[in-house]
Amino acid sequence: MINRRGAEKLTKRFIKNFHVLHTNEQIRKRIKEVSEEINNYYKAKTDHIIAICVLKGAVHFYSELMLNIDIDVIYSFVHVSSYSGSESTGKIRVNYWIDRSITDEYVLIVEDILDTGSTLSYIIKYLNRHSPKDLKVATLYHKVKKSSIKADFVGFEIDDEFVLGYGLDYNEKFRNLPYVGYIEK
Ligand code: IMP
Ligand code: MG
Numbered sequence: 001m002i003n004r005r006g007a008e009k010l011t012k013r014f015i016k017n018f019h020v021l022h023t024n025e026q027i028r029k030r031i032k033e034v035s036e037e038i039n040n041y042y043k044a045k046t047d048h049i050i051a052i053c054v055l056k057g058a059v060h061f062y063s064e065l066m067l068n069i070d071i072d073v074i075y076s077f078v079h080v081s082s083y084s085g086s087e088s089t090g091k092i093r094v095n096y097w098i099d100r101s102i103t104d105e106y107v108l109i110v111e112d113i114l115d116t117g118s119t120l121s122y123i124i125k126y127l128n129r130h131s132p133k134d135l136k137v138a139t140l141y142h143k144v145k146k147s148s149i150k151a152d153f154v155g156f157e158i159d160d161e162f163v164l165g166y167g168l169d170y171n172e173k174f175r176n177l178p179y180v181g182y183i184e185k
Contacts, residue, residue, distance in 0.1 A: 007179050017184040024178040030155050035068030037153055048072035049106040055079040057112030060167040061140040082119050092122045107132040111139040112167050117147040
């Protein structure tokens with residue numbers, strides 16, 4: 001696995017002022033802790049959940065998180081987009097929506113990052129129309145000062161900085177960096 005210094009060198013070739021925020025090891029360690037919170041929450045309530053991955057950014061978080069969940073998980077995916085470059089456009093476009101009923105089910109939404117919270121509010125509003133028994137949110141990152149809503153399970157709380165890697169993109173690039181970095185202002 002690439003170390004912090006190596007990672008910075010590699011990425012500086014693409015973007016100036018880029019710094020590693022969390023290494024792959026740190027991310028996976030934290031995801032394991034979050035998955036324990038999630039396991040504890042559902043344990044006494046249900047033997048299965050429907051976990052909805054919010055594409056594309058949550059893909060790596062979702063995959064790692066699910067491998068650590070110890071009840072049955074039915075996988076489901078939605079694909080929505082609101083960002084252009086490093087600015088939220090405020091308009092949400094639905095490219096792909098869930099393919100099964102969530103009525104009376106325990107549902108966990110898995111997001112990459114909560115920024116203004118508008119994407120998540122939109123998703124929650126539409127899912128609630130189908131009356132799930134329980135609806136919870138897990139997010140890898142949460143920009144605490146900026147977002148209007150809270151997640152139930154949070155990987156890392158961060159300031160208002162633009163982060164990328166481990167699924168998070170800048171104009172569709174950098175998703176496949178195994179670590180997360182931020183762009184210094
Ligand atoms: P929101 O609707 O403002 O909460 O934005 C949420 C979506 O915008 C996330 O699911 C990400 O896809 C994207 N996004 C927000 N902040 C960042 C960031 O710092 N880096 C990369 N993508 C981001
Ligand atoms: Mg995005």
